[in-house]
Amino acid sequence: MGKRILILSNHFITLYNFRKELITKLIEDGHDVFISMPKADENSYFSDMGCKIIETPIDRRGINPLTDFGLILCYIKIMKNIKPDIIFSYTIKPNIYGCIASNFTKAKQVSNITGTGATFLKKSVVSTIAKMLYKASLKRSYKVFFQNSGDKDYFVESRMIKNNYAMVPGSGVNLEQYSISDMPPDKVTNFILIGRIMKLKGIDQYLECAKIIKDRHPNTNFYIAGFIEEARYKEIINEYHTKGIINYIGFQKDIKSWIQKCHCTILPSHGGEGVPNVLLESAAMGRICIASKINGSKDVVDNGVTGYLFEAGSAKELIDNVEEILGLDYEEKKYMGLKGRDKVEKEFDRQIVINKYIKEIEKV
Numbered sequence: 001m002g003k004r005i006l007i008l009s010n011h012f013i014t015l016y017n018f019r020k021e022l023i024t025k026l027i028e029d030g031h032d033v034f035i036s037m038p039k040a041d042e043n044s045y046f047s048d049m050g051c052k053i054i055e056t057p058i059d060r061r062g063i064n065p066l067t068d069f070g071l072i073l074c075y076i077k078i079m080k081n082i083k084p085d086i087i088f089s090y091t092i093k094p095n096i097y098g099c100i101a102s103n104f105t106k107a108k109q110v111s112n113i114t115g116t117g118a119t120f121l122k123k124s125v126v127s128t129i130a131k132m133l134y135k136a137s138l139k140r141s142y143k144v145f146f147q148n149s150g151d152k153d154y155f156v157e158s159r160m161i162k163n164n165y166a167m168v169p170g171s172g173v174n175l176e177q178y179s180i181s182d183m184p185p186d187k188v189t190n191f192i193l194i195g196r197i198m199k200l201k202g203i204d205q206y207l208e209c210a211k212i213i214k215d216r217h218p219n220t221n222f223y224i225a226g227f228i229e230e231a232r233y234k235e236i237i238n239e240y241h242t243k244g245i246i247n248y249i250g251f252q253k254d255i256k257s258w259i260q261k262c263h264c265t266i267l268p269s270h271g272g273e274g275v276p277n278v279l280l281e282s283a284a285m286g287r288i289c290i291a292s293k294i295n296g297s298k299d300v301v302d303n304g305v306t307g308y309l310f311e312a313g314s315a316k317e318l319i320d321n322v323e324e325i326l327g328l329d330y331e332e333k334k335y336m337g338l339k340g341r342d343k344v345e346k347e348f349d350r351q352i353v354i355n356k357y358i359k360e361i362e363k364v
Helices: 012-028 041-049 069-082 092-105 125-140 149-157 203-216 233-242 256-261 277-284 315-326 330-347 350-363
Strands: 004-008 032-037 052-055 086-090 109-113 143-146 165-167 189-194 220-225 264-267 288-292 307-310
Touching: 004 012, 004 069, 012 032, 012 041, 012 086, 012 350, 032 041, 032 069, 041 052, 069 092, 086 092, 086 350, 092 109, 092 125, 109 149, 143 149, 149 165, 189 203, 189 256, 189 315, 203 220, 203 233, 203 315, 220 256, 256 277, 264 277, 264 315, 277 288, 277 330, 288 315, 288 330, 307 315
Parallel strands: 004 032, 004 086, 032 052, 086 109, 109 143, 143 165, 189 220, 189 264, 264 288, 288 307
Antiparallel strands: none
């Protein structure tokens, strides 16, 4: 018999990129699926599938319980109207404020910690408020899904949750959509960084690496795909692009074709990731991955086997890793990429994640 399922999200694109297979399965299984998310033209994608969309305004910036109080009231109203059998939520505000609302309405909510961003990287007013809000909400949540053990350990040690948690392998990766492709010829070696351009994502280390490696090895290309999040990088990126140190290609809707062109994906993030999808997608396509030694990335990259790990913030170590790859012959690069594909097939198939959700639905 079909259940009433409510999904709380802060944006269409993340739901589309990482949850569409789950939502397709829920509809196929005969469940009534309600999605609460901000207004967007693309929302019709899910309503065309058979979901009922509840447009809910969310300020995605900052955490302020006073200004966000309206969101709690909104969620309470939605839950009272729909009377869901189970709720799934993603990202900090739907997790926290959804849990507070579900405690009022006695609804069962499964919160997914998809990474913590910059929130807990250093102690601040925001981190203190976030900790208090998590304690007030997640502790009484029906279930909390964590994407990596580092985040789970931090939440347990900080007493933000009780024993009401389980692990999922990130958002998983669609192995058919991101199918394996041949490693490009290695006369020129191509590297790519995919993500928002900001300090937290390690853009400074990537730029320094590109500058030094291009000087030593002119037959390399360093691509950057993503929005410039912090305005101060606009001029720097433009200068590096003009000088030919990097090739800035902006935000790409079809990132697959760019991964295909490259031998290696680099993610120099300083932390706050869940399980980075760019690493999963790149590995699924048979590409080597270099990443900083942070929670989430460490789960995807087996150092020296599927790629390389370096200390977050260390441009020198990143340069050393790039040099390692440049020292490999074509067959060695190809083998490393294939080992990455093997790993994601075994551990990060999106179907594994979908099955975890289905099991939770079967319990209610």
